[in-house]
Amino acid sequence: MGRVVLILFLGLQCLVAQESQVPKRCTACHEKSAPPLPLVYRRYLMLYSSKARIQKKMVDFLSAPSKEKSAMPEGMKNRFNPQNHPAFATSVAKEAVDKLIEKEDLIPRIVVPKD
Amino acid sequence: MNAHLFESEKRSHRRFLAIYLVSTLLLIGVGLAIFYNYSLHRIVDHQNETLKLKTALIRPKLRELHTSTETRLVYPRVEGIRTALYDIDRHYLIGDFKPDRVVWNREFWQEGGTLYYRDEMQPYYLGAATIVSAMPLDKAPIHALQTKMAIALLLAAIFVAFIARWLGRLFLAPVHHTIQLLDRFIQDTTHELNTPVSTVLTNVELFRSLHPELESSEELRRIEIASKRLSRLYDDLAYLQLKHRRRRRIESVDFRELLQERLAYFTPMARRREIGLVSEISASPLREMDREDAAKLIDNLLSNAIKYTRPGGRIIVRLDERSFEVEDNGIGMDARDTNRVTERFFRADTSVGGFGLGLNIVHEIADFYGLDFEVKSEKGVGTKVRIVWEE
Numbered sequence: 001m002g003r004v005v006l007i008l009f010l011g012l013q014c015l016v017a018q019e020s021q022v023p024k025r026c027t028a029c030h031e032k033s034a035p036p037l038p039l040v041y042r043r044y045l046m047l048y049s050s051k052a053r054i055q056k057k058m059v060d061f062l063s064a065p066s067k068e069k070s071a072m073p074e075g076m077k078n079r080f081n082p083q084n085h086p087a088f089a090t091s092v093a094k095e096a097v098d099k100l101i102e103k104e105d106l107i108p109r110i111v112v113p114k115d
Numbered sequence: 116m117n118a119h120l121f122e123s124e125k126r127s128h129r130r131f132l133a134i135y136l137v138s139t140l141l142l143i144g145v146g147l148a149i150f151y152n153y154s155l156h157r158i159v160d161h162q163n164e165t166l167k168l169k170t171a172l173i174r175p176k177l178r179e180l181h182t183s184t185e186t187r188l189v190y191p192r193v194e195g196i197r198t199a200l201y202d203i204d205r206h207y208l209i210g211d212f213k214p215d216r217v218v219w220n221r222e223f224w225q226e227g228g229t230l231y232y233r234d235e236m237q238p239y240y241l242g243a244a245t246i247v248s249a250m251p252l253d254k255a256p257i258h259a260l261q262t263k264m265a266i267a268l269l270l271a272a273i274f275v276a277f278i279a280r281w282l283g284r285l286f287l288a289p290v291h292h293t294i295q296l297l298d299r300f301i302q303d304t305t306h307e308l309n310t311p312v313s314t315v316l317t318n319v320e321l322f323r324s325l326h327p328e329l330e331s332s333e334e335l336r337r338i339e340i341a342s343k344r345l346s347r348l349y350d351d352l353a354y355l356q357l358k359h360r361r362r363r364r365i366e367s368v369d370f371r372e373l374l375q376e377r378l379a380y381f382t383p384m385a386r387r388r389e390i391g392l393v394s395e396i397s398a399s400p401l402r403e404m405d406r407e408d409a410a411k412l413i414d415n416l417l418s419n420a421i422k423y424t425r426p427g428g429r430i431i432v433r434l435d436e437r438s439f440e441v442e443d444n445g446i447g448m449d450a451r452d453t454n455r456v457t458e459r460f461f462r463a464d465t466s467v468g469g470f471g472l473g474l475n476i477v478h479e480i481a482d483f484y485g486l487d488f489e490v491k492s493e494k495g496v497g498t499k500v501r502i503v504w505e506e
Contacts, residue, residue: 042181049203049239106241110180112190112211 025086026096034080035072041104047071051105055097061085062093122459124291128283135279136272143271151264158256159230163223166232169196170248174236181240196250200243208243217247228252305352312349315342340384347418351472354411355459363405370409371399374434377413385421391429392417398436402504404484412480415473416441416500423464423498437504444497453492474500 030037044054048071061069065085067077088096176191177200192198192211199210207213217233218224224231234246319339322329329335354361378394385392402409420430424445433440448456452463457478462471474490477500481488487503 045242046181046238046240049242049244050206051202051242052204106181106188107209109186110188110190110209110241112209113192 026100034085035076037100038104040072041100042106043073044071045106051101054101055094058097058100059090059093062088062097063090124287124294127290128287131283131286132276132279135282136275139275139279140268140272143275144268147264147268147271151260154260155257158260159225159252162230162250162253163232166196166223166230166248166250167234169193169250170198170232170234170246173198173246173248174240177236177240177243193248196248198246198248200241201245201247202242203239203244205245208241210247212249214247214249217245225252228254301352302356305349305356308345308349309353312342312345316346336383336387340387343380343384347414348470350411351415351470351476354476355472363408365403365405367401368404368406368409369399370402370439371396371434373406373409374413374432374439377410377417378432381414381417381421385430388421388424389426390421390424392432393429394432394434396432396434398434400434400436400504408480408483412477412502413439415477416502419473419500420445420498438501440499440501442497442499447494447496447498448492449494453490456490456492457488477502 026037030040041054044057048054048057057069057071061071061082062085065087066083067081070077070082072080072082170193172193173191180188180191190209190211197210197212199213200208201217202208205217205219214231216226218231219233222233228251230250230252232248232250234248236243236246315338319335319342322335374394374396378392382392417430417432420441420443424430424443428444430441430443433442446464448463452461455461456463456474458471459475460471461475478488480486481502485505487501487505489501489503490498491501492498
């Protein structure tokens, strides 16, 4: 019984670690040396409009980062070399992008004033 | 032009007025409708332009929100309009209203009393690719336009009515003159007819009394019948000319007695044409009428029946408490002629003599006394004329 509980605990730890790992890995750079994530999101939002399209473009980039796939302005591309961005498995990238979209989505933050 | 118009002229005048008014007003109406439509479009276009200009005001505000670092963002509102944002996949994002329907292939559209405008955005601030804005349609200028249109139509109708009346009178003037001449001619002829016809009839009577041996003379009978026919024609023409001026003496007329008297008068004429004159009299109604009118009514129906029944035919005269009826198996008429039978000078068959006055007189007498006048006829089968007294 104790063994079963231990296996479950370790498995859960692994899952939690993996879930929080991707954003952590993202923020680790994007808060220091890379463009901040809110800025990146707003750039993609301004260019691609819908969540589905943003997700597709971001996942495309994260799966195989390149200068061409990056949506950031030329100046930033030259400065931060997007081809050096680490690549992620599609599923991992998708999950991370979903989290990013959820966190940075602007619409829930907008309040519509009453008449 | 003389203010007095003959009935046929009045009818023509009315028809002309109706046709002229309807056609002219239709033409003016079409013109006004085109102008109204054009003006309405201009009003709506002007309001659409206002909506477009106001919608443009929201763009810089969306840009501000997109770049804002505030955690709480306030949706920008523009006075007088409502807006809604859609992403590029046409999903509703946010707005101060949510339209029931967006017409994606049109820039402007209208639903009920609301104007809508769809504006594409690039870049997509806040992810918005489309702004849909709405504004209530201001109906005040439309109502003002409608009032102007109604006044214009009314003034046009009044103007056209005056023109139509003037033109109608102008066109009818020569016709009126001709009819007046004809009428005067008939009056003079009628007047001139009276003396010789009376003389012939009186002398036939005198001749008979002086020469009783010639009582059954065929020649004398022919003279008498021809003179009576002329005399009736004179009576009809005189009746029509004097009908408004003649003083009627209303009394209780024994219709049975009068009918029998008139039948006796017409029997020789019918016999001569080998027409059977059958009477089915089942009542002796007393009617409040002028005796001359009652006689004229009977005479004209009998005379007409005899005139239009072929030799060997038969005429049935019926009288009951409520109605008087003359039925023949003569040449009959089709439905079109039956409808015109009461028109003065109308003759369904011009091969037979006469002036087309008989049924016109009967109709006028029936009208005067408020009697129902019914004519049923079938070509080649016969005619049935019925006079019904109201209950």
